Amino acid sequence: GAVVSQHPSWVICKSGTSVKIECRSLDFQATTMFWYRQFPKQSLMLMATSNEGSKATYEQGVEKDKFLINHASLTLSTLTVTSAHPEDSSFYICSATWTGYGNTIYFGEGSWLTVV
Amino acid sequence: DAKTTQPTSMDCAEGRAANLPCNHSTISGNEYVYWYRQIHSQGPQYIIHGLKNNETNEMASLIITEDRKSSTLILPHATLRDTAVYYCIAIGSNDYKLSFGAGTTVTVRA
Numbered sequence A: 001g002a003v004v005s006q007h008p009s010w011v012i013c014k015s016g017t018s019v020k021i022e023c024r025s026l027d028f029q030a031t032t033m034f035w036y037r038q039f040p041k042q043s044l045m046l047m048a049t050s051n052e053g054s055k056a057t058y059e060q061g062v063e064k065d066k067f068l069i070n071h072a073s074l075t076l077s078t079l080t081v082t083s084a085h086p087e088d089s090s091f092y093i094c095s096a097t098w099t100g101y102g103n104t105i106y107f108g109e110g111s112w113l114t115v116v
Numbered sequence B: 001d002a003k004t005t006q007p008t009s010m011d012c013a014e015g016r017a018a019n020l021p022c023n024h025s026t027i028s029g030n031e032y033v034y035w036y037r038q039i040h041s042q043g044p045q046y047i048i049h050g051l052k053n054n055e056t057n058e059m060a061s062l063i064i065t066e067d068r069k070s071s072t073l074i075l076p077h078a079t080l081r082d083t084a085v086y087y088c089i090a091i092g093s094n095d096y097k098l099s100f101g102a103g104t105t106v107t108v109r110a
Helices: none
Strands: A004-007 A010-013 A019-025 A032-038 A045-051 A067-073 A076-081 A090-098 A104-107 A111-115 B009-013 B018-023 B031-038 B045-050 B061-064 B070-075 B084-092 B104-109
Touching: A004 A090, A010 A019, A019 A032, A019 A090, A019 A111, A032 A067, A032 A076, A045 A067, A045 A076, A076 A090, A104 B045, B009 B018, B018 B031, B018 B084, B018 B104, B031 B061, B045 B061, B045 B070, B070 B084
Parallel strands: A010 A111, B009 B104
Antiparallel strands: A004 A019, A019 A076, A032 A045, A032 A090, A067 A076, A090 A104, A090 A111, B018 B070, B031 B045, B031 B084, B061 B070, B084 B104
C-alpha cells in the first residue's frame, strides 16, 4: 500500500542551529503534504500545508520564517527548523494523500527533535 | 469540518471485539468519516474511512448509521498491540487537512 516516510526518525541539535526533516511519499505522487507538530500528551496540531511548486501556507501562530517548508518535487517535502530553541523540541509528523482509492491520507512515522 | 465527539477512554479485553463510538451529528453530505490510531511515539496509522456504506478491511469494520450522525469502529479481536489513541475525523472529499481532537485512549487488557 501507499507509504509515507520521514527522515530522520530522531535528531538532536544545538540551540541556534538549523535542522531539516524530510517527508517522502514512496509509492505515489503528492501535490500537497501537511506538517504537524505534537507535544507530549497532546494531540497533533497542524502547522502548515506544503504545496508542490509554490509557497507553503501556514496556520495561524506558526512562524513561516522559522519553519521553512520546501516542496520541490511531487514526492518530497522538507521542513527546516531554523535557529532552533529548546521549546522547538517536539514530534514532527507529515502527511500526504493518496488519491488512488477514496483519497486516503497517510502519515509518516514522525521525527523527534530535541534541541539542547 | 464537522466536529466529532468520542469517549475519553475505554478498556477492552484481549480477544474480544472493541467497539469505539464516534458522534458527528453535524456532518455534511460530502464529508467522510476517517479513523486513525496513534501508538505511543509513532505517527498516526490509517485504519479505515467511509461515506455512507459500512466498510471493512483487514484491520477493522466501520459502521455508519443511516442518518450519518454517528459511527462505530469495530476491532473484531482486540490484541494488546491495539492499545493506542483512536481518532475519528470528519472531513470533506477534497480537503486533506485533518484536525485532531483528543481521541479515545483504548487500553486492551490481557
